[in-house]
Amino acid sequence: MKKETLERISKFSSDRDWGQFHSPANLAKSISIEAGELLECFQWDEEHYDLEAVKDEVADVIVYCIDLVDRLGLDLDEVINRKMAKNEAKYPVDKAKGRSDKYDKL
Numbered sequence: 001m002k003k004e005t006l007e008r009i010s011k012f013s014s015d016r017d018w019g020q021f022h023s024p025a026n027l028a029k030s031i032s033i034e035a036g037e038l039l040e041c042f043q044w045d046e047e048h049y050d051l052e053a054v055k056d057e058v059a060d061v062i063v064y065c066i067d068l069v070d071r072l073g074l075d076l077d078e079v080i081n082r083k084m085a086k087n088e089a090k091y092p093v094d095k096a097k098g099r100s101d102k103y104d105k106l
Contacts, residue, residue: 009067009070013067023071027071031064037057038054040057041057090103
């Protein structure tokens with residue numbers, strides 16, 4: 001993600017003095033709420049959905065995730081790469097390619 005985008009997200013909350021409301025628990029709740037709204041886009045029809053609404057909800061989820069990472073003082077790249085390394089170990093290509101099974105079922 002571009003540095004300018006991350007700074008814009010931070011500035012948006014800072015300019016509005018919303019940090020006081022952004023406890024880790026509140027941000028986690030907001031992520032879950034926004035993820036529910038994203039799922040709602042596909043509630044009745046998985047084939048015909050409003051792409052603009054999907055984009056908005058995806059952005060909301062990502063922004064709250066970035067806010068949480070920032071609040072916890074984490075490095076976004078480190079968090080993502082750490083988890084990707086775990087996923088790569090749990091889902092080796094030779095066992096997982098083309099399969100949707102959980103890692104303990106491969």
